[in-house]
Amino acid sequence: MSTTPPAGILAALERMHLLHGASPPGEPLAGGVSSDIWRIDLPSGPVCVKRALAKLRVSADWQAPVERNLYEARWMQVANQAVPGVTPALLGQDAATGTLAMAYLPADRYPLWKGKLRDGQVDPAFAAAAARALVRIHAATAAQPSLAADFPTDRIFHDIRLEPYLTQSGRAHPDLAGRMQALIETTQRNKHALVHGDISPKNILSGPDGPVFLDAECAWWGDPAFDLAFCQNHLLLKCLWVPSKRDALLACFRAMTAAYLPQVSWEPPAAFEARAAHLLPALLLARVDGKSPVEYITTDADRHTVRKVARRLLLAPADGLADVVRAWEEEIVR
The missing domain is CATH 3.30.200.20 (Phosphorylase Kinase; domain 1)
Incomplete structure (x- = not known):
């Protein structure tokens, strides 16, 4: 109305x-x-x-x-x-x-990716397209380091990403507080490209010509590993929301990895991947015990699953994204 x-x-x-x-x-x-x-x-x-x-x-x-x-x-x-x-x-x-x-982009032509996933429309090819668009932005901006001066947003990124997600999760799990602080410091130290900061299915439209990204309120000159990990985290969590599409969602995770990593040009891809893999379990934990828990993880059993995998990977970090998704898959298929 x-x-x-x-x-x-x-x-x-x-x-x-x-x-x-x-x-x-x-x-x-x-x-x-x-x-x-x-x-x-x-x-x-x-x-x-x-x-x-x-x-x-x-x-x-x-x-x-x-x-x-x-x-x-x-x-x-x-x-x-x-x-x-x-x-x-x-x-x-x-x-x-x-x-x-x-x-204004009408919803009938530009539906939210999150809504499509909720409805069981899970397409690994679209996940790969989103990863390709994302890595093109990262690579193009990494080649223009002078852009950093236009994004003096370290404090904003800390206040709306690092503190409410990682610091708050450390408060909820005091034995992990040191690990969370180390991840914060690593993320802050690796300044390579322009980061969106909120790449998730709720902020990606499925347009007729490909993905359209919304809501870059966390824009920051920093670590692009945060963007990839942030999005892939949501694909893991949605396995609990839409369990009938678990395999397809895991295929989306792997499609994003396969599309993104070969295009990393600003640093050794293995170094990038290790930081993304280390961040992922922290972000998993943050979406149940941070300041902004996802609305669709509603049962104690599902929260326990998230905490179990996240804690395991935080205490014994994996350097590869394939290792992260494998640990998640092993837990949710039990």
Whole structure:
């Protein structure tokens, strides 16, 4: 149902020179925990407007600076230069309020990958396409180290990724706190390329021409291993959400690995893979014991499964992604 968008969003559109005159109708869109998202029907056609929240919509006290929206807009511009069409077209950005406007992509033509996975539409070829798009962005930006100056977001990335995921999981598992801190330090030290920071099926549209990435609020010049591990983590977890598609989801994990690793050009692929493999169990644990647990892991039995595999791999790290997925598969088929 159409309604009048918030005055702050309309004012931001005016400052972007996208709105002139009467207030247009709009509709709030379902989104993540970190932003207000609206479809607004301008005379020229619908647009999607996103305004960052200072306090995220989770039960824990999770604060994040709204200026992250500025770096999301920058990430979109850079990513589209590397892989045209990999994000919605950026139409405007209002830094004062942390608001950006982008092309509206209708759900009937651009369904969320997460929704397709939930419905059992699991295609390893699409997972490989997402990995190829991701590694192209990483490789293109790694070749432009001057871009690092445009993304001074170490503090933001720490506040909305490393602290709520890894530090918080260390608090929940004190015997692993040192391991989590070591992973944080390794991730912070390896600055190679432009990182999205939230590559997951909920932020990837399945478009007619391939994957489209959304929600780069965590954009950071840092370790691209975080992006691959972050996405593959979700494929493992979804084996518990859609158990009938377990084998296909594991095939998606392997397809991403096979598509991504041969294109690593900025460092030895084995070094990259080891960091991704070390991060993965920490991210698994974070999605049950961090500040933002996934909503579909709801039973004690499933949480126990995640903790068991994650703890095993954190205490005895595997250097290969194949070893990680094998450990996960061995546990969930019992």
